[in-house]
Amino acid sequence: DGGITQSPKYLFRKEGQNVTLSCEQNLNHDAMYWYRQDPGQGLRLIYYSQIVNDFQKGDIAEGYSVSREKKESFPLTVTSAQKNPTAFYLCASSPRTSGRSYEQYFGPGTRLTVT
């Protein structure tokens, strides 16, 4: 899991509530990413950030929001607008995104269950 931590490991919420997932890295990486993993599907990109105070939508950003106020932190908020929030959420980071093919390092994941 490298130097990326995600908390909590398991999270339970009632439908209609917003919930924030934490992601912290001590690798001094510029870029950070949020993915969603569902059974039988490949990882899908929710949001990514290449630098502090900047982020871009991925393929499935609807119902999610992020912030990047610090280099080491990239929290993800799952809002009540997300229709199917129950999933395994993975945070990743890489040194940067341009110029070379940098490795992405993944955190241990947070399993969110909404009932």
Next chain:
Amino acid sequence: KNQVEQSPQSLIILEGKNCTLQCNYTVSPFSNLRWYKQDTGRGPVSLTIMTFSENTKSNGRYTATLDADTKQSSLHITASQLSDSASYICVVSASDYKLSFGAGTTVTVRA
């Protein structure tokens, strides 16, 4: 649409035996191909990364091959161990941050 297809979806092998996982992709333009190992309930961990000019790369008992002409890759596991039980994910990059993920092959190694 960029796609990554993996086969088989799952397989069971006896400890000590070899196995090969397949990955076909339609991602273009191609930058690199990666294989990750993901234990249940954990984040993926990188095994290998190959660029266009590389056709084979090894990491211990794991050997990945790449045929960029046919857009196919394979991951060979030699002398499997119980700890090899995991999901193996093929990931293809068209650019440095935009990755296309396969659904994974679940490998179960039995004693």
